[in-house]
Amino acid sequence: MSGHDHVENHEVYGLMAEFDGAAHLIEATQSAYDHGYRMMEAYTPFPVEGLDLALGYYRNKVPRTVFAGALLGGLGGFFMQAWSAMVYYPHNIAGKPLYSWPAFIPITFEMTVLGGAFAAVFGMLYFNGLPRLYHPVFNVPEFVQASDDRFFLCIQSRDPLFDPKETLSFLESRGPRVISVVPY
Amino acid sequence: MKPSYKDQETPLTLTELTRAARAASTSEAASARQWRSLSELADDGSFLEEVSQAVSGVRGAIHGLDDASRRKFMTLMGASFALAGVAGCSVQPIEKIIPYVEQPEDIVPGKPMFFATAAVAGGDGVGLLVESHMGRPTKIEGNPTHPASLGATDVFSQAEMLALYDPDRSQVVVHEGRVDTWERFLAFAVDLRDRKLANKGKGLRILTQTVTSPTLADQLNRLLEAMPEAKWHSYEPVTRDAARRGAELAFGEPLEPVLHLDKADVIVSLDADFLSWGPGRLHHARAFADRRSQGADAPGEAAMNRLYVVEPTPTITGAMADHRLPVAARDVSHAARALAKALKVEGAPDADANRLAGHETWFSAAAADLLAHKGKSLVVVGEGQPAEVHALGHAINAALGNIGETVTLAPPTTAGPADQLGSLVELTRAIEAGEVDALLILGANPAYDAPVDLNLAEALLNDRGPTLVHLGTHDNETAALANWHVPEAHFLEAWGDVRAFDGTVAIQQPLIAPLYNGRTAGEIVATLLGEVGLPPRETVRRYWRERLPAETFEAAWTQALRDGVIKEQPAKSDADADGDEKAKAEAKPKQYGEPKLDKVKWADAPTEELEIVFRPDPTLWDGRYANNGWLQELPKPITTLTWGNAALVSPALAERLGLQNNQVVELEYREAVVEAPVWITPGQADDSVTVHLGHGRTRVGRVGNGVGFNAYALRRSDALWFGDGLKVSATSKRIPLAVTQHHHNMEGRELVRSATIGQYRETPDFAQAEEQSSHHGMSLHPDPPVPQNEHHAWAMAIDLNRCIGCNACTIACQAENNIPVVGKDQVLLSREMHWIRVDRYYEGESEANPGTVFQPVPCMHCEKAPCELVCPVEATLHSDEGLNEMVYNRCVGTRYCGNNCPYKVRRFNWFHYADETTPSLKPLNNPDVTVRSRGVMEKCTYCVQRINEARINAKMAGRTVGGDEVVTACQGVCPTRAIVFGNMLVESAVTKARQSPRHYALLAGLGTRPRTTYLARLNNPNPDATPAEASAENSVEPRHG
Amino acid sequence: MAELKRKADRRPGPPPVLAPGHTFGSVTSKISAIVLTDPYDWRWAIGMGIGSSLLLLFTVAVVHLLLHGVGVWGVNIPVMWGFAIINFVWWIGIGHAGTLISAILLLLKQEWRTSINRFAEAMTLFAVACAGVFPLLHMGRPWKFYWLLPYPNTMALLPQWRSPLVWDVFAVSTYATVSVLFWYVGLIPDLATLRDRAVSRPAQLIYGSLSLGWRGSARHWARYKSAYILLAGLATPLVVSVHTVVSFDFAAGVIPGWHTTIFPPYFVAGAIFSGFAMVVTLAVPLRAAYGLHDFITDRHLDNMAKILLATGSIVGYGYAMEFFIAWYSGNPYEGFLFLDARPFGWYHLAYRTMIFCNVLIPQLFWFPACRRNIMLLWVCSLIVNVGMWLERYVIVITSLSQDFLPSSWAMYYPTFWDWATFLGTIGLFLFLAFLFIRFLPVIAIAEMRELVHEKDHHAARHRGLPAAEPGGETQ
């Protein structure tokens, strides 16, 4: 790759093509992937089935995070109760055994759910790299429509195959409504 | 504030004074401050000296507290009261420690001491032991060596503790409505003495309450010798005239019967509430209960006594009866005649048959029973019955050979006029005639409690009325009419002596210097005797020095002070029949000849009319306790009424007149009219409407003013206890009555278990119904989770066969555990705070005459306590000695425990009930018990402070606590010893009780394993009882599951 | 059932969950307009007025309470729990529909949930907020509430884990937290929409920062979806557990009328019952006021009516079983309570009204006519709300006022302050609800777009044509 290109690459974040519909976007993305592009991202106003696969994304870490969180919460909850009731200050409460495990179940359960829920939300945000209030794609005026009724595909300049002209012509070949340069 | 009061021309009311005093009183000793501020009010420099003089007067008397320490003792306490009360979080405020300047020998900070003295209620003494914390009396117990106490007390003696610290007590000498000083009164008194000595005491009258104090009687007699024209009247609204006059009719001299219930197999009570009214009631209750439980512990032997009661209005005595018959008060005399006839007593008139129609068999059965037990039976006639019935009672007892056996006769223990009402009438007439120029009222309150037809108040007010000197604990109705009012010392502040029902004399010694500078009747009389400045202690000592052998006097005196009972020698010539009675009561009684009925005139009232029946209030007595919050809030036995009185009517009468509970009626008796709320009372005689005296005070204090209606307004000298011709007219008004129990029927639940002695012999374990045995020990977790203490397991057992439902346990608990008074509005919301309540259930089909059973309910201290399980913060949990502990300072007040308590014994501080602002009430608190703050739960702790004290003493002595060593407040006060408490692991009273066949646990089916358990009640009905009695019999069916 | 079938056949088919002709753009603009562009609405002002004045009453009541103590309420001995706990359970119950609709119906792929889940969840949050204040206020010493939480302290004490009240603390706080998270996660894409459509700078900043910079990237969507589904999966048992735990407050007690094993299921059913009633109560005026008939169609109301019928009948079954067991067990205390005290005793009026509201009224919904009569449906939903409040009243008050020892039986009379606190929380609820309506999208926009998308796909497949993108038609 030429140094000249290199400089160029650093002036733009990428090229963004705007499509009418989900189906259209999916096939464009698919062909871009087949064409060898990897550093790209598609933007839609609602989750579009299959789009992430078309982008070649299938390592979703959220579920295992949630499992870990739930497990942690549950065990933590149970041992907190058992320990304080049996070790920390053993009391004779209504003649019930110190280790009244059935009585510990409700709180154990609630703690499980709580742990899982926190893991789900914060895990999702973490993996999504959110919050990220400023992002280059917002520099594209049409991008407001991304949260309304437009579908975008952005090929980033970091992609080794990225070349302003070629990429532009490739995108044009997918028949978008508009193609815009995404500045940093 | 000094000037602001100085400028005032108008007389100061008591409330103004107390307000001023309170304003002045800081954290420093309340009483001392009040004196000071009041002296400013009085604008009299000599006041402070007077204080210190009064103090030095009792110097040494208060078991070694000298002036300084006395003036400081409250400050010291102040510290420990700051300690009471649950503090919040955050950094603690700095506290002061204030040591003595010179520490008295026998005072050990933090250790209570006990002193013997005696309460005087209506003339008869009850021996007491008073607990004192560093010079501050806090709790009253009975004196076991005193025959009228036997270690127990009644509700009144317990409440005396609060009476002592009552902030509304009269606190200064008042002259013509202005604050004045004792010196000025002395000047007046000395001048009066001179004038009266000059004219032989002409125009001088002295009015006392019943006097049984040998010393005071002696003083008065000496005064009368010095002033022969003077006269001594005495009046007690709840007088025993009838009994004395009855004996006079029968034997020719005024005598008083002394009952020996321990010897009586069959007792017939003619309107006699001997368990709660009259001298020696505690003694009688104990004797009765002892006989009641003979044959109760082992079904084999049977010596249980049998009680027949004829009465117009339900009493606790009636509730204990095996056969109870409600008849109008006026018909009791006919009941007596019917018995007399059946027993062939000569001179006995015929009974008016139609008065007792339908009950002939009842009387024949009773009569037969009496005959079958000649010499071992007893007929008791009530204080509220006229003289002739008493006379007839004596005749019957004589005919049965009971006199000298189950009842002995003794000269009255009371000194002064035997016919008190008569002497009051005479006094009134004299005043009206203008023959009285100086009247000393010592303690009495005739302006409130004299019969209304005497118009005594008017007589006193008219311009020919006398100079009136009033000595009283409160600035009351009579004080309002008086020219001089002198605050009276409470007996816990005073020296004196008092005679008990059987003649035993107890010395009263002060526990504390007079808080409000009060004086005793003795001191007033002493001034008239010219013995000014003679310390009251000396007056008493001098009297007894003359009567006890000189050589051993000091020893005897100390002995008397320690035991609370004085050993009398055979009387000297001058003293009235002093010494002997005690001897007589026990040894062979002196004979008074056969009772004669010839002098008796048999009155016959018209029938078919409503009658009104007057009764002393079960908790306020004649009204003297009206300003006592504990007693106002103490549920009255049977009705469970608090804060007020009611017109008690029978269900049938209510039906007839269309009356409901709380509905206000106009009671019109002769010309007087009073408005009263109605309370429908099962077991009330149909033609009788009962009203209790002692309410409707207008000038007694913040607590008592305007509570209830004043029944004295209907009471006439010719109908002291009952009278015909009452008119009842309904109004549309309602006055809510604050009763603590709203539901009176057991709904077929096995709460109070009872059986006849017969059924008991057949099935001794009748009380242990299936539901109990089947669930017993059934548990998933039989063993406690933490190791249990191998030496102690506390338990309580309550013998329902002994409990007479007198409520003494409730008030004793209140006194011991700093339980607050909440007031009528809170009781109406059923928020009363009593830790132990006495449940009362009606049994049987008949609403007109139901069986009545009592069940004291403290905390059960369940081994599997439902309350503990649901507490989110471990504020209530179990100790290793089996106590269900309540940790106030951990409680957050979710009230879940209270909801989940099947026995509903938990009490909640809905507001900040504890009074921590009134200075004079601070010393009242028991320093060993936390004062609970707003928003925390509380309940019976088995007097854990007493357990701890016992444990600590035992530990320091290197031993374990004895099985019966700990005595709870309720147990200690119980007149019948119905409550036993102790250690189940060793041989103890409670262990024994738990082995009784009558032993059962309340709601055992819930598997809570209560540590507080019950012994079933037994009844001993007459097998020959008629079908008419069947209804009453139902009440004693044993109820199995 | 057969009856139903015939009716169903006679019908052409159920009304649609979304009125035809809607596109991504129309959906977006219509819903976001309520927040961003719609002019100031007088009906909103009135509602808010009522809400905030009741909220003021609430403040007064609470201050009075804290100054004087719980004694200002009518609670007494034996009835130590009164309105506070009744209201707590009632509000918590109402708080169940939201999460149920969002979570369970999501898992069950009930597409009709889409247009109501957002404000149903909001309702849940506000109801839980109202519920949450009561356990605090009813304590004797509210300033010590933190003793119910496990935290290191110098007393060496932690909560008593066997107490259902501690379970409550955990259940309710967990429920509140999870509901907030669930709701907020759902809001993120819509906040982004608002950010992008907002004209004023402040609005952009606020919605912008709340949307955390959401840009709808495909990978984000993927993680978002799985997180959302998992939350739903966690929330589903949570919903059930919360009212189960609340029912333990009673079931763990020994008091007759409390100590029964049927409580958990029938409390949960009751909760859903009252929850849906409240949703209807809110949805009907809402869609009228903001003309949302296209999104909240008769189909929704019809379904909710059916759920009311089902849950109402379960509750009825619960009552019946209590009755039966009381008789069958032969337990004298239970027997007295269920066969005597409740139907004929001091509180028979409350009890009978409860039966009427909760068991009889819902039976109307067997008839489609009643389900489709919006006015009737709305009135019934109100009646059910009252009925469910009475149910808690009956459970708490009657059981406590007459338990084991007749000597301590006593009646309970609510005071002015009881009512003030109750109405006050209704004020709090309205206040929050109207704030929500004004400043947040009452319907999940992104999910509606998804719905539009799916609808068109189905339509397209029916026509056997390649899907025409509706997005196109808008320009």
Next chain:
Amino acid sequence: MPQVFHPSANTLSRVVLFSLVVGPAALLGLIYLLVRSPYQTQVGVVREQPVQFSHEHHVNGLGIDCRFCHTSVETSASAGMPPTHTCMTCHSQIWSDSPMLEPVRASLRNNEPLEWNRVHDLPDFVYFHHGVHVQKGVGCVECHGRIDLMPLAHREKPLTMEWCLECHRNPEPRLRPKEDVFAMDWTPPADSELARASEPVPTNHVEVGQLTNCSICHR
């Protein structure tokens, strides 16, 4: 222009989110430390007293026994504070005109007690009994520290429930033979320290199980 924020907003927003999560936890930690700090427990805080009485001088210097002033410490709940009289037994002879002791003389003169500021002050709902602790072999020093070395008295132990429980749960290491209770510098004999130190438990009849009952201190 959809770009609402400046790039710096990214960092800012993450910081905010982070502090929202960590902030409360930090606050709790702070409180935890605070309630154990001298501010709350008053450990080492010297209280102003009417007379600058030095235990160090009287006990360590002059070797006066604790019980000379605190007379009831072996028998009663309260250790007992010396009445003015006690001070004057010596100070009427020595330092009889020292200005420092004027308050004492004034007290005796005017019969007005001295007002000391409490140093070891348990909460109002805690009932402590000196007698039983002394009898069971708990040395003064266990709760009062080396008061004999304090010129001015101050608290050495926090007196929190936690702290009381340490000993109530496991008294052995803190008990000593009765005769050594008042020896401030007593240390368990070197040979087999623990054995000797725990020996008082049986000899003094200490029932350990009982000591953690709530009602032992709270009534």
